Every structure is written in C-alpha cells, then in structure tokens.
Amino acid sequence: MHAIHAIRFGSFKSYVLSQDGRMQxxxxxxxxxxxxLADLASGRHTTEAQALEPASLCEIPLSxxxxxxxxxxxxxxxxxxILSSEIHHYQSLALMLGRKTAEERLATFLLDLxxxxxxxxxxxxxxxxxxxxxxxxTYLGIAGETVCRLFSRFQEEGLIEARRxxxxxxxxxxxxxxxxx
Amino acid sequence: MHAIHAIRFGSFKSYVLSQDGRMQxxxxxxxxxxxxLADLASGRHTTEAQALEPASLCEIPLSxxxxxxxxxxxxxxxxxxILSSEIHHYQSLALMLGRKTAEERLATFLLDLxxxxxxxxxxxxxxxxxxxxxxxxTYLGIAGETVCRLFSRFQEEGLIEARRxxxxxxxxxxxxxxxxx
DNA sequence: CGCAGCTTTGAACGGAGTCAAACTAAGTGG
DNA sequence: CCACTTAGTTTGACTCCGTTCAAAGCTGCG
Numbered sequence: 001m002h003a004i005h006a007i008r009f010g011s012f013k014s015y016v017l018s019q020d021g022r023m024q025x026x027x028x029x030x031x032x033x034x035x036x037l038a039d040l041a042s043g044r045h046t047t048e049a050q051a052l053e054p055a056s057l058c059e060i061p062l063s064x065x066x067x068x069x070x071x072x073x074x075x076x077x078x079x080x081x082i083l084s085s086e087i088h089h090y091q092s093l094a095l096m097l098g099r100k101t102a103e104e105r106l107a108t109f110l111l112d113l114x115x116x117x118x119x120x121x122x123x124x125x126x127x128x129x130x131x132x133x134x135x136x137x138t139y140l141g142i143a144g145e146t147v148c149r150l151f152s153r154f155q156e157e158g159l160i161e162a163r164r165x166x167x168x169x170x171x172x173x174x175x176x177x178x179x180x181x
Numbered sequence: 182m183h184a185i186h187a188i189r190f191g192s193f194k195s196y197v198l199s200q201d202g203r204m205q206x207x208x209x210x211x212x213x214x215x216x217x218l219a220d221l222a223s224g225r226h227t228t229e230a231q232a233l234e235p236a237s238l239c240e241i242p243l244s245x246x247x248x249x250x251x252x253x254x255x256x257x258x259x260x261x262x263i264l265s266s267e268i269h270h271y272q273s274l275a276l277m278l279g280r281k282t283a284e285e286r287l288a289t290f291l292l293d294l295x296x297x298x299x300x301x302x303x304x305x306x307x308x309x310x311x312x313x314x315x316x317x318x319t320y321l322g323i324a325g326e327t328v329c330r331l332f333s334r335f336q337e338e339g340l341i342e343a344r345r346x347x348x349x350x351x352x353x354x355x356x357x358x359x360x361x362x
Numbered sequence: 363c364g365c366a367g368c369t370t371t372g373a374a375c376g377g378a379g380t381c382a383a384a385c386t387a388a389g390t391g392g
Numbered sequence: 393c394c395a396c397t398t399a400g401t402t403t404g405a406c407t408c409c410g411t412t413c414a415a416a417g418c419t420g421c422g
Contacts, residue, residue: 016272016273016275016276017276018276018280018281018361018362019361019362020361022276022280022281023280024272024275024276024279024280026272026275037265037268038265038268038269038272039265039269040261040262040264040265041261041262041263041265041266041269042265042266042269046269046272047272065258066254066258069254069257069258069261070254073247073250073251073257076250076254076257076261077247077250079261080221080222080250080257080260080261080264081221081222082222083221083261083264083265083268084218084219084220084221084222084223084264085222085223086268087218087219087264087267087268087271088219088220088222088223088227090268090271090272090274090275091197091205091207091219091227091228091271092197093271093275094197094205094207094271094274094275094278095197095199095203095205097275097278097279097322098205098278098319098321098322099199099203099204099205099322100199100203101409101410102409102410132367132368132369133368133369133370134368134369138279140279141278141279141280142410142411143410143411143412144368144369145369145370145371145410145411145412146409146410146411148369148370148371149370149371149410151369151370152370152371164368164369164418164419180199180200180201181199181200282377282378283377283378313399313400313401314400314401314402315400315401323378323379324378324379324380325400325401326378326379326380326381326401326402326403327377327378327379329401329402329403330378330402330403332401332402333402333403345386345387345400345401
C-alpha cells in the first residue's frame with residue numbers, strides 16, 4: 001500500500017473477502033468520498049474496491065498525508081473526522097447485520113441512499129441504482145433472491161415503484177416505519 | 182461529547198442501540214485501548230460502553246486532542262493509525278455478521294481472544310472470560326442460547342474445555358479450521 | 363438474432379431464534 | 393451456617409425466516 005484514493009466521479013463498491021472467498025460489501029462510494037482508509041495502520045490493503053460504472057480516481061500518496069499533517073493541523077482534524085465517520089458507518093452496518101431482519105435492512109438501505117442523493121442535490125424520490133440486486137444482498141448480508149422478493153413486496157404494498165435499476169420511493173414515511181432505525 | 186477515553190485497567194463492552202432497543206455489541210476493550218473514537222466527527226456520543234469488572238478510565242478532552250495535533254505531528258499519524266485499525270476491526274466484524282455461520286463466529290471469537298491475551302503476556306490457552314454468554318451472542322449477532330450450545334458442542338468434540346467463564350483451548354488448529362478466516 | 367447477465371418467482375430445506383424449564387453458582391441476610 | 397434470592401448457564405422442542413436450488417423472463421448488446 002502506498003496511497004489512499006478519493007473518487008473524482010463514478011461510483012464503487014468496497015468489500016472484504018474471507019479466506020474461502022465469501023464477500024462482504026462494506027459500502028458503496030460516490031464522488032467526493034475516500035477509499036482505502038482502513039489500511040492506513042497496517043500498511044497493507046485488505047479492502048478491495050470495484051467500479052460500478054466508468055469512474056475516475058485521485059491518488060493521495062501516503063507521503064503527502066504526512067506532509068499535510070505536519071504543515072496543516074486543520075487537515076489532521078479533518079482526516080480524523082472522516083475516519084471517525086467511517087467508523088460510525090460501520091457501527092450502523094454492524095447493528096444492521098447483527099440485529100435486523102431482511103425487511104428492515106432493505107428499508108434502511110433505500111432510505112440511506114435516498115438521503116445521500118438528496119444531500120448531493122439529486123431527487124430523493126427517484127434515482128437509479130448503480131449496483132445489482134446481488135450487490136445489495138452482499139452488502140446487507142442477505143441473498144440476492146431475498147432482495148428481489150423484498151423489492152416485489154415493497155412494490156405490492158405501494159411503498160416503492162421499481163423497474164430494474166430505476167427506483168421511485170412512494171412512501172418514505174412507511175418505509176421509515178419499517179426500518180426501525 | 183467533550184472527551185474520548187482510554188482504559189487504565191479493567192475491561193468494557195461497547196455497543197450501539199437501535200431505536201427500539203436492540204443492542205449490538207461492537208467490541209470488548211481492555212487496558213490500553215481507546216473508546217469513543219466513533220464520535221469524533223459528529224460530536225455526539227452514539228456509542229455507549231459498560232464496565233465488565235471494576236475499571237479505571239483516563240479522560241482525554243477534545244481540546245487536548247487539538248493541541249496535540251497542532252504541536253505533535255507524530256501524534257496525528259498515531260491517532261489516525263488507531264482510527265484506521267478500528268475500521269479494520271469493524272470490517273472483520275461485518276464479514277462475520279454478514280457471512281459467517283454461528284459456528285464460525287464463535288471459533289473466530291475464541292481465537293481472537295486467545296491471540297489478544299497472548300500479546301498481553303497471558304496464556305493463550307487458558308483464560309477467564311470477562312463477559313457473559315449473552316454478551317458474546319450480542320457481539321456475534323446470535324442468541325445467547327446458540328452460544329451455549331456451541332460451547333457444549335466444541336467441548337464434546339474436544340476442541341475446548343469450558344466451565345462457566347473459564348476457558349481452556351485444547352486444539353487451536355482444529356478451531357482455526359472451523360473459523361474459516 | 364441470439365447470447366450473456368440480470369432479475370424474478372417458486373418450492374423445499376435447514377440453521378438459528380424463541381420460549382420454556384431445569385440446573386448451577388454465588389451472594390445475601392437471618 | 394443455612395435457607396433464599398438472583399443472575400447466569402444449559403438443554404430441549406418447536407417455529408420460522410431466509411437460503412438454496414432451479415427454472416423462466418427480461419434487456420441490452422455484439
């Protein structure tokens with residue numbers, strides 16, 4: 001490992017693998033977010049990432065990090081903030097993977113995505129998923145088939161409208177009620 | 182939130198709660214380790230911790246952190262390293278909670294503990310758990326009863342010897358084979 | 363057109379949860 | 393020192409959510 005990366009445009013899935021090849025996706029990153037932070041300490045990349053669409057990266061060599069730390073104390077705090085919020089993300093993920101039902105997981109996931117698109121200036125109701133059903137399952141700790149079934153059920157119940165990757169959130173409130181955040 | 186904490190002696194369980202009160206234990210900390218790092222960014226404590234035995238804490242006010250960052254660049258890197266390895270821990274946890282069977286989880290947990298005791302100079306084969314079966318389950322994302330059953334099974338199969346909190350690891354190798362790390 | 367990769371849906375199975383009861387072990391107070 | 397309480401552990405029986413395996417349906421692309 002010699003650098004961390006920031007996304008200029010495009011989106012990625014980050015994941016870890018067990019010895020026998022099982023995958024756990026740890027997050028989906030979009031433009032402006034960082035990747036590879038988990039490995040600052042060890043100096044080895046244990047996380048991998050894969051682009052979900054054409055994308056562009058900005059490489060930040062470790063040596064630059066040291067320089068910035070030395071010369072710009074506000075940078076230190078900022079980086080620590082990014083690391084800290086990453087930890088926060090993982091805490092939510094752990095709560096989800098350890099204690100939530102499949103239904104709660106997908107509801108939470110859709111609301112998270114929605115909120116994220118909103119802060120980026122996109123519509124929080126209508127958006128296009130950049131990842132497959134299988135990817136969603138691999139992130140939520142459930143099978144891709146279960147994700148499909150839930151999409152269908154949410155649709156039957158009038159919570160969302162989904163046609164392949166295109167998602168339309170009809171009732172954020174009822175979705176929030178399902179999520180039990 | 183006004184400070185983070187380091188453990189002087191004793192041990193803790195850290196956890197997060199869902200709205201409806203479900204608990205996910207995110208880790209067990211022992212002397213020399215830090216707590217509260219997840220909340221540096223938000224400035225609010227979303228993590229809670231509870232002592233598992235008589236313990237003593239060292240409080241580190243946030244203002245001190247800023248001073249240290251300003252005056253001691255090596256401290257910045259060190260703190261970033263701690264944060265980064267915390268992220269690394271959560272990645273393993275996510276892999277465990279998302280993709281492993283109950284059996285694999287407990288085997289992994291016992292080996293982790295064993296390794297941790299070893300680095301602290303204690304016996305890696307024989308140690309006393311500071312947490313209950315329920316706590317272990319709440320950490321591993323399984324029911325306390327399942328933990329009990331697995332303890333019994335591991336014992337029947339000659340992998341460990343456990344009498345209440347006292348654990349003796351008989352066959353680390355076979356345990357490692359079960360863990361599938 | 364036809365292939366390849368998603369997505370969707372069905373049927374059957376199984377691992378772990380839940381509920382409940384019995385069994386320690388360690389205090390606590392009379 | 394013993395009866396009593398309390399918290400944790402262990403085990404059993406039953407249930408159910410989500411997985412697995414399989415087949416069929418879409419969509420887009422070469």
